[in-house]
Amino acid sequence: MVRLTKIYTRTGDAGTTALGSGERRLKSDLRIDSYGTVDELNSAIGIARLHADGDLDAVLARVQNDLFDLGADLATPETDKPLPYERLAIVQSQVDALEREIDRLNADLEPLNSFVLPAGTPLSAHLHLARTIARRAERLMVDLVQREGERVSDAALKYVNRLSDLLFVMARHANDGGRADVLWVPGKNR
Structure with a gap:
């Protein structure tokens, strides 16, 4: 159970923050950037x-x-040192749930003959924005896992990858099942 009684602690005033393990890192650290995204x-x-x-x-x-x-x-990296609590991690069943939603929502969409511009209904536009943020989070996580001594689980990487796919499908669904998608017309304004 999380209990927050004090909002400011002053422990981050020097530009560091604590990971779930208690380790302190710069707020500009790639791991912090990953979970911040x-x-x-x-x-x-x-x-x-x-x-x-x-x-x-x-x-x-x-x-x-x-x-x-x-x-x-992401805030509690896997280490060989035991933690005084159970580490929370993304699991494959969460990835599987996203895949089921993608398949369900995609089944009724109009087929694509062009790339979709991030536009349409307000919901669609906001979902497209969220999709691009998910892609940035994924890029940061992929960069993080390439760093020596850093770990990111396969399930976490899969989750964020599938999530961007789900957000794309949901954005199309919000555009009248894809019928109101705004399509890219290559070279239209030359």
């Missing part, structure tokens, strides 16, 4: 939810909760 993604999804209802809103609510799990996963 996941937090930004979660906020973008919160804004998208202002325009969502019913089933899409429920899916996005589950994703927001999962993104806190992903943030916790």
Whole structure:
């Protein structure tokens, strides 16, 4: 159970923050940037939810909760040292749930004959923005895992990759099942 009684601690005033393990790192550290971007993604999804209802809103609510799990996963890197608590991590069943949602929502979409511009309904536009933030989070996580001594689980990488796919499909779904997608016309304005 998380309990926050004090909002400011002054422990980060020198530009460092604590990981879940207690280790302190610079706020500009790639790991901090990775889970900070996941937090930004979660906020973008919160804004998208202002325009969502019913089933899409429920899916996005589950994703927001999962993104806190992903943030916790990234904030507490896997190490060989035991922790005094169980480490929270993204698991394959969360990836599988995204794949089921992608397949379900994609089944009724109009086939694509061009790339889709990030536009259309307000919900679609916000979902496209969230998708691009998910892609940035993925790039940061991939960079992080390439660094010596850093670990990011396969499930966490898969999750953020599938999430950007889900957000794309949801954006198309929000554009009248893809019928109102705004399509790219190559060279249109030459």
